[in-house]
Amino acid sequence: MMKFKVLGANGGSEKNKGLTSFLIDDAILIDAGNVVSTLTIEEQQSIEHIIVSHSHLDHIKDIPLLIDNFIEIPDKKVNVYSLEETIDSLKHNFFNNIIFPDFAMIPIHDPILHYNCIKERERFNLNSISILPIKVNHTVPNLAFIIEKGGVGCVFISDTYKTDEIFDQINLNKNIKFVIIECSFPDQSQKLAEVSKHLTPSIMLEQIEKIKDNSIQIYIYHLKPKYSSQIKEEIRALKTSKKIEFLEDGMVINI
Ligand SMILES: [Zn+2]
Numbered sequence: 001m002m003k004f005k006v007l008g009a010n011g012g013s014e015k016n017k018g019l020t021s022f023l024i025d026d027a028i029l030i031d032a033g034n035v036v037s038t039l040t041i042e043e044q045q046s047i048e049h050i051i052v053s054h055s056h057l058d059h060i061k062d063i064p065l066l067i068d069n070f071i072e073i074p075d076k077k078v079n080v081y082s083l084e085e086t087i088d089s090l091k092h093n094f095f096n097n098i099i100f101p102d103f104a105m106i107p108i109h110d111p112i113l114h115y116n117c118i119k120e121r122e123r124f125n126l127n128s129i130s131i132l133p134i135k136v137n138h139t140v141p142n143l144a145f146i147i148e149k150g151g152v153g154c155v156f157i158s159d160t161y162k163t164d165e166i167f168d169q170i171n172l173n174k175n176i177k178f179v180i181i182e183c184s185f186p187d188q189s190q191k192l193a194e195v196s197k198h199l200t201p202s203i204m205l206e207q208i209e210k211i212k213d214n215s216i217q218i219y220i221y222h223l224k225p226k227y228s229s230q231i232k233e234e235i236r237a238l239k240t241s242k243k244i245e246f247l248e249d250g251m252v253i254n255i
Protein backbone atom coordinates (compact mmCIF):
# COMPACT_ATOMS: atom_id res chain seq x y z
CA MET A 1 0.00 0.00 0.00
CA MET A 2 1.16 3.51 -0.79
CA LYS A 3 0.16 6.59 1.22
CA PHE A 4 0.07 9.75 -0.88
CA LYS A 5 -0.41 12.95 1.09
CA VAL A 6 -1.12 16.28 -0.58
CA LEU A 7 0.82 19.04 1.20
CA GLY A 8 0.04 21.62 -1.49
CA ALA A 9 -1.82 21.46 -4.80
CA ASN A 10 -2.07 25.04 -6.04
CA GLY A 11 -0.45 26.95 -8.89
CA GLY A 12 -0.22 30.13 -6.82
CA SER A 13 -0.19 31.16 -3.22
CA GLU A 14 -2.80 32.75 -0.95
CA LYS A 15 -4.17 32.16 2.53
CA ASN A 16 -4.67 28.42 3.13
CA LYS A 17 -3.50 27.46 -0.38
CA GLY A 18 -0.17 25.67 -0.60
CA LEU A 19 2.16 25.34 -3.57
CA THR A 20 2.96 21.98 -5.16
CA SER A 21 4.18 19.32 -2.74
CA PHE A 22 3.30 15.69 -2.06
CA LEU A 23 4.56 13.25 0.57
CA ILE A 24 4.72 9.51 -0.08
CA ASP A 25 4.84 7.05 2.83
CA ASP A 26 5.99 9.92 5.10
CA ALA A 27 9.54 9.73 3.69
CA ILE A 28 9.59 10.69 0.02
CA LEU A 29 8.77 14.23 -0.98
CA ILE A 30 7.69 15.04 -4.53
CA ASP A 31 8.36 18.75 -5.09
CA ALA A 32 8.73 21.12 -2.17
CA GLY A 33 6.40 24.07 -2.53
CA ASN A 34 4.64 23.68 0.82
CA VAL A 35 6.53 21.57 3.34
CA VAL A 36 7.79 23.39 6.41
CA SER A 37 4.52 25.09 7.32
CA THR A 38 2.48 21.88 6.93
CA LEU A 39 4.64 19.33 8.81
CA THR A 40 5.95 19.31 12.38
CA ILE A 41 9.71 19.14 12.92
CA GLU A 42 9.33 15.41 13.76
CA GLU A 43 7.38 14.78 10.54
CA GLN A 44 9.97 16.75 8.56
CA GLN A 45 12.73 14.56 10.00
CA SER A 46 11.16 11.47 8.42
CA ILE A 47 11.88 12.88 4.96
CA GLU A 48 14.80 11.04 3.34
CA HIS A 49 14.34 11.82 -0.34
CA ILE A 50 13.17 14.82 -2.35
CA ILE A 51 12.24 14.29 -5.98
CA VAL A 52 12.03 17.53 -7.94
CA SER A 53 10.06 17.87 -11.18
CA HIS A 54 11.57 21.19 -12.34
CA SER A 55 13.35 24.31 -11.19
CA HIS A 56 10.43 26.72 -10.87
CA LEU A 57 10.22 28.38 -7.46
CA ASP A 58 6.72 27.12 -6.65
CA HIS A 59 8.11 23.54 -6.77
CA ILE A 60 11.38 24.04 -4.84
CA LYS A 61 10.83 26.92 -2.45
CA ASP A 62 10.88 24.93 0.82
CA ILE A 63 13.93 22.75 0.13
CA PRO A 64 16.39 25.19 1.83
CA LEU A 65 14.10 25.77 4.83
CA LEU A 66 13.52 22.03 5.27
CA ILE A 67 17.24 21.24 5.18
CA ASP A 68 17.92 24.13 7.57
CA ASN A 69 15.78 22.24 10.12
CA PHE A 70 18.10 19.20 9.83
CA ILE A 71 21.22 20.99 11.03
CA GLU A 72 22.99 19.15 13.86
CA ILE A 73 20.78 16.06 13.68
CA PRO A 74 23.40 13.27 13.82
CA ASP A 75 23.82 11.42 10.48
CA LYS A 76 20.82 13.17 8.89
CA LYS A 77 21.05 13.08 5.11
CA VAL A 78 18.64 14.11 2.40
CA ASN A 79 18.90 13.01 -1.20
CA VAL A 80 17.60 15.33 -3.90
CA TYR A 81 16.79 13.76 -7.27
CA SER A 82 16.20 15.62 -10.51
CA LEU A 83 17.41 16.25 -14.04
CA GLU A 84 20.97 17.57 -14.31
CA GLU A 85 19.69 20.99 -15.45
CA THR A 86 17.48 21.28 -12.36
CA ILE A 87 20.24 20.15 -9.97
CA ASP A 88 22.56 22.72 -11.56
CA SER A 89 20.06 25.50 -11.05
CA LEU A 90 19.55 24.47 -7.40
CA LYS A 91 23.32 24.59 -6.87
CA HIS A 92 23.93 27.85 -8.67
CA ASN A 93 20.82 29.85 -7.87
CA PHE A 94 19.73 28.59 -4.47
CA PHE A 95 22.44 26.83 -2.40
CA ASN A 96 25.11 29.26 -3.55
CA ASN A 97 26.15 30.73 -0.20
CA ILE A 98 24.34 33.96 -1.16
CA ILE A 99 20.65 33.09 -1.23
CA PHE A 100 21.28 30.26 1.25
CA PRO A 101 24.25 28.23 2.57
CA ASP A 102 25.58 25.35 0.50
CA PHE A 103 24.29 22.40 2.51
CA ALA A 104 26.19 20.01 0.27
CA MET A 105 29.37 21.37 1.84
CA ILE A 106 29.20 22.83 5.33
CA PRO A 107 32.74 22.62 6.76
CA ILE A 108 31.83 21.75 10.37
CA HIS A 109 29.84 18.55 9.76
CA ASP A 110 29.06 15.95 7.12
CA PRO A 111 26.97 17.27 4.24
CA ILE A 112 23.22 16.99 4.76
CA LEU A 113 22.27 17.54 1.15
CA HIS A 114 23.18 15.04 -1.55
CA TYR A 115 22.42 15.64 -5.22
CA ASN A 116 21.43 12.80 -7.54
CA CYS A 117 20.97 13.34 -11.27
CA ILE A 118 18.24 11.25 -12.86
CA LYS A 119 17.45 10.81 -16.54
CA GLU A 120 14.19 10.65 -18.41
CA ARG A 121 12.98 7.08 -19.08
CA GLU A 122 15.45 5.67 -16.52
CA ARG A 123 13.59 4.00 -13.69
CA PHE A 124 15.02 4.31 -10.18
CA ASN A 125 14.03 2.82 -6.80
CA LEU A 126 13.74 4.42 -3.37
CA ASN A 127 12.80 2.21 -0.44
CA SER A 128 10.16 -0.09 -1.97
CA ILE A 129 8.99 2.55 -4.46
CA SER A 130 9.85 2.58 -8.15
CA ILE A 131 9.86 5.84 -10.09
CA LEU A 132 9.90 6.31 -13.85
CA PRO A 133 10.62 9.92 -14.96
CA ILE A 134 9.15 11.07 -18.29
CA LYS A 135 9.73 14.52 -19.81
CA VAL A 136 6.75 16.83 -20.29
CA ASN A 137 6.34 20.10 -22.21
CA HIS A 138 7.12 23.14 -20.03
CA THR A 139 9.27 26.30 -20.31
CA VAL A 140 12.17 24.59 -18.48
CA PRO A 141 13.14 20.89 -18.45
CA ASN A 142 10.40 19.19 -16.47
CA LEU A 143 9.51 15.64 -15.47
CA ALA A 144 6.35 13.70 -14.87
CA PHE A 145 6.73 10.71 -12.55
CA ILE A 146 5.11 7.28 -12.67
CA ILE A 147 5.30 6.08 -9.08
CA GLU A 148 4.70 2.40 -8.28
CA LYS A 149 4.79 0.16 -5.24
CA GLY A 150 3.71 -3.45 -4.88
CA GLY A 151 1.47 -3.59 -7.97
CA VAL A 152 -0.22 -0.20 -7.59
CA GLY A 153 0.83 3.10 -9.07
CA CYS A 154 0.03 6.75 -9.61
CA VAL A 155 1.22 9.48 -11.94
CA PHE A 156 2.18 13.09 -11.25
CA ILE A 157 2.32 15.02 -14.54
CA SER A 158 3.61 18.34 -13.08
CA ASP A 159 3.39 21.59 -15.09
CA THR A 160 2.91 21.05 -18.81
CA TYR A 161 1.36 22.17 -22.07
CA LYS A 162 0.29 19.58 -24.69
CA THR A 163 2.31 16.40 -24.26
CA ASP A 164 2.15 12.75 -25.43
CA GLU A 165 4.76 10.36 -24.07
CA ILE A 166 3.45 10.27 -20.51
CA PHE A 167 0.03 9.19 -21.80
CA ASP A 168 1.59 6.41 -23.90
CA GLN A 169 3.29 5.20 -20.72
CA ILE A 170 0.05 5.38 -18.73
CA ASN A 171 -1.68 3.27 -21.39
CA LEU A 172 1.06 0.64 -21.17
CA ASN A 173 0.76 0.34 -17.38
CA LYS A 174 -1.99 -1.66 -15.70
CA ASN A 175 -1.11 -0.51 -12.16
CA ILE A 176 -2.13 3.15 -12.42
CA LYS A 177 -4.93 4.13 -10.04
CA PHE A 178 -4.80 7.90 -10.37
CA VAL A 179 -3.23 10.65 -12.47
CA ILE A 180 -2.52 14.19 -11.30
CA ILE A 181 -2.59 16.78 -14.08
CA GLU A 182 -2.44 20.54 -13.99
CA CYS A 183 -4.95 23.16 -15.10
CA SER A 184 -3.53 26.62 -14.41
CA PHE A 185 -5.70 29.00 -16.41
CA PRO A 186 -9.30 29.33 -17.63
CA ASP A 187 -10.05 28.93 -21.35
CA GLN A 188 -10.05 32.70 -21.93
CA SER A 189 -6.32 32.77 -21.03
CA GLN A 190 -5.40 30.27 -23.77
CA LYS A 191 -2.64 32.53 -25.21
CA LEU A 192 -1.02 32.95 -21.79
CA ALA A 193 -1.30 29.22 -21.16
CA GLU A 194 0.42 28.52 -24.47
CA VAL A 195 3.41 30.83 -23.86
CA SER A 196 3.84 29.84 -20.21
CA LYS A 197 3.29 26.16 -21.15
CA HIS A 198 0.35 25.43 -18.92
CA LEU A 199 -3.09 23.93 -19.54
CA THR A 200 -6.61 25.34 -19.73
CA PRO A 201 -9.72 23.16 -19.20
CA SER A 202 -10.22 22.51 -22.96
CA ILE A 203 -6.61 21.56 -23.61
CA MET A 204 -6.39 19.60 -20.36
CA LEU A 205 -9.40 17.57 -21.57
CA GLU A 206 -7.63 16.86 -24.90
CA GLN A 207 -4.72 15.49 -22.87
CA ILE A 208 -6.67 13.24 -20.48
CA GLU A 209 -8.76 11.86 -23.34
CA LYS A 210 -5.51 10.16 -24.46
CA ILE A 211 -5.88 7.87 -21.42
CA LYS A 212 -7.72 4.74 -22.56
CA ASP A 213 -8.84 3.41 -19.16
CA ASN A 214 -11.78 5.48 -17.90
CA SER A 215 -11.60 3.89 -14.44
CA ILE A 216 -8.37 5.82 -13.68
CA GLN A 217 -9.15 8.70 -11.33
CA ILE A 218 -8.02 12.11 -12.61
CA TYR A 219 -7.03 14.73 -10.05
CA ILE A 220 -6.65 18.32 -11.21
CA TYR A 221 -3.97 20.45 -9.53
CA HIS A 222 -2.07 23.76 -9.98
CA LEU A 223 -5.07 26.05 -10.38
CA LYS A 224 -4.03 29.70 -10.16
CA PRO A 225 -5.94 30.93 -7.06
CA LYS A 226 -7.19 34.04 -8.85
CA TYR A 227 -9.04 31.86 -11.39
CA SER A 228 -9.78 28.78 -9.31
CA SER A 229 -13.59 29.08 -9.16
CA GLN A 230 -13.78 29.87 -12.89
CA ILE A 231 -11.49 26.96 -13.79
CA LYS A 232 -13.55 24.61 -11.60
CA GLU A 233 -16.77 25.73 -13.28
CA GLU A 234 -15.29 25.20 -16.75
CA ILE A 235 -13.99 21.74 -15.81
CA ARG A 236 -17.34 20.69 -14.31
CA ALA A 237 -18.99 21.68 -17.61
CA LEU A 238 -16.68 19.46 -19.71
CA LYS A 239 -18.32 16.57 -21.53
CA THR A 240 -16.25 13.51 -20.72
CA SER A 241 -16.58 10.05 -19.23
CA LYS A 242 -13.37 10.50 -17.22
CA LYS A 243 -13.59 10.52 -13.41
CA ILE A 244 -12.38 14.02 -12.50
CA GLU A 245 -11.81 15.53 -9.04
CA PHE A 246 -9.86 18.51 -7.77
CA LEU A 247 -6.80 17.81 -5.68
CA GLU A 248 -7.01 19.67 -2.37
CA ASP A 249 -4.36 20.47 0.26
CA GLY A 250 -4.42 17.95 3.10
CA MET A 251 -5.96 15.09 1.09
CA VAL A 252 -4.52 11.65 1.80
CA ILE A 253 -4.91 9.08 -0.97
CA ASN A 254 -4.19 5.46 -0.05
CA ILE A 255 -3.73 3.05 -2.96
ZN1 LIG B 1 6.51 25.42 -13.74
Ligand SMILES: [Zn+2]
Pocket residue numbers: 011020056058059159222
Ligand atom coordinates in the same frame (compact mmCIF):
# COMPACT_ATOMS: atom_id res chain seq x y z
ZN1 LIG C 1 4.19 25.24 -11.02
